[in-house]
Amino acid sequence: MSDELARKLSNDLKAELNREVASVRMEMEQIRDLVQDAIVRLTDSFGGMRDQSNRQLALVTTLTSSMEGNSDQEEAQEGEDAVKRINIRSFVSETDQILRTFVDHIILVSRQSMEMVHRVDELATQMNEVSSLLKDINAIAELTNVLSLNARIVAARAGSSGAAFSVVAGEVRKLSKNSHEFSDKIGAVVGSAKTNIHAAKNIIEVMASKDMSFAIESKGRVDEMMEEVSDIDRYTSETIAQVSGIADELNQSVGNAVMSLQFEDMVSQLSASMERKFAVIEQFAEVIGIDQLTDESQPMAERVEKLQESLNMQIQSFDEVDRQAVQQSSMDEGDIELF
Amino acid sequence: MSGTISVTREESETVINIKGRFNFEMHSQFRAAYQEDTGGDKKGRRFVINLAGTEYIDSSALGMLLLLREEAGTNESDIEITNARPEIQKILETANFQRLFKIS
Structure with missing residues (x-):
């Protein structure tokens, strides 16, 4: 009677362990899916940001090249409406x-x-x-x-x-x-x-x-205008340089962000490793049965020894799974692929 | 109220000093000042237009200077415009006279 009770308790223990492991595993899978989903969206969104910043820079560059001297105009002559730009x-x-x-x-x-x-x-x-x-x-x-x-x-x-x-x-x-x-x-x-x-x-x-003073005055005004145009040109090219600098920095930041998002691989690896560990833990329930300890048909010393042996095997197989995980994550750390 | 012109002649150089306003009214005086030193076999003579006392010039004065240049042999002419005050210097520059005359 007590044997039967012990077997039932042992089965209940296994069932509970499996239930809990399954619950944790499900949440772990949810986390993995959420993270992967977020990574895909973030990667897309950062890529979009980089494209937009490049387009912005291209626009600003065209705008200013239309205001500058002849060398740019020659280039612009290939496009029809480019010729008529204000200069x-x-x-x-x-x-x-x-x-x-x-x-x-x-x-x-x-x-x-x-x-x-x-x-x-x-x-x-x-x-x-x-x-x-x-x-x-x-x-x-x-x-x-x-x-x-x-x-x-x-x-x-x-x-x-x-x-x-x-x-x-x-x-x-x-x-x-x-x-x-x-x-x-x-x-x-x-x-x-x-x-x-x-x-x-x-x-x-x-x-x-x-009277020639009109010519002097007009000449003076034209010279002033020339000076102002040069100032504007200088300011514009400075601003362009800044804008392009910012765009470069932005690209760099986006690149870093995208690079950081490659932890997706690690998430997959870690979740795979967790998966394997769960399997080992489930095995734990099989190996160490409470009924083995209560089986009085065997001598006590033998039961304890058998249980100890099972525990040793359990430790060994868990450690093996753990070592694989450690090896993989340390190898990947130095091996992040650049976009 | 117009200016006055005085002329100093040396062996190969004629200095024309212009005082006051150098405008249309000066045309006979100015022409008379250089006429006997130009034309015919007189080419190669040096002219100095001294504007030290000149207060004002208008476009007719510029026209007179161009005529002097032509009558003195255009490109072979040797004409120097000196001592112009800054306003007049500016007028000469605006008229691009530095290409045709020596301005000092």
Whole structure:
């Protein structure tokens, strides 16, 4: 009767041990699944982070290369809309070029105007020469007039024989008068030509005389703008360098994180090892039965010795499983694969 | 209110001193100052435009300087512009005159 009770108790003990081991094993499996699931998601999410950071860096780099000088523009010319990007530096240098052209043009106009003024001055001198020539003509006319007067007097003294000569003298006098009138008319034309020349000179003066301070001021402003653009460029490239530095660090961190997530292998290994240990523990229940101790058909010393033997075997097989686990985990520690 | 021009002639050099405002009104005086030393067999003569007393120049003065350069033989001409005050120096630079004249 007591034998039967002992066997039942022994079976109950085994059953309870198995139940508890099964419960722990289930939770262990849950942990393993949770961890593996989390690792997969974290790995995905870190990979996404790295891609996003790379895209961000690429975007910032394109944005700034569009603002920089010609070397980048040449590269950009392969894409169609890349050519039309805003380029502040070339805009400013274009403005500078336009200003230069404008200044050159003004100076050219002034140069031509000054040459024209020299010609007009020569024209004025020539007009003065015409005026003095007219005086000579008038002097001749005056002389002719006097001559005709003398001729008339001589003709009058000659009486009837001089009548015809008197007519000629009258014609000569008329001629002198006409030539005087004629030279007066020329004089009037020359006078109005001089007035026109004066007016022309005034117009040329306006054309030639431009205050140059506008050019200086505009040039100063363009130079300032150039300076500012250089400042912006400098600042931009500094910022880009920082952004790219941060992206590198981010990549590094993500790499570290992903690398750390490779403990998944260890989790699997550990859970496999735990699995094996559970098997050993389950075996424990088989090997060490309470009924063996209570079996009175055997001598006590023999029962204890047998039990001791079983315990030794149990210890041995558990230690063996444990050693395998230790070996594996220590080997893997130095053998983490890099992505 | 315009400037005055005085000329000093040495054997191979003509110095033209300009005082006051160097503008359109100075054109006859300026031309007269160099005309007898340019043209024909006179090439190779050195000109010094001394702006020590010059208070102001406008674009017509720049035009006159360019004409002097042409009449003195364009690229063979030897013209030095000296003693310009900073504002005038700036105008000369903006006009790119440093490529055509010696500015000191």
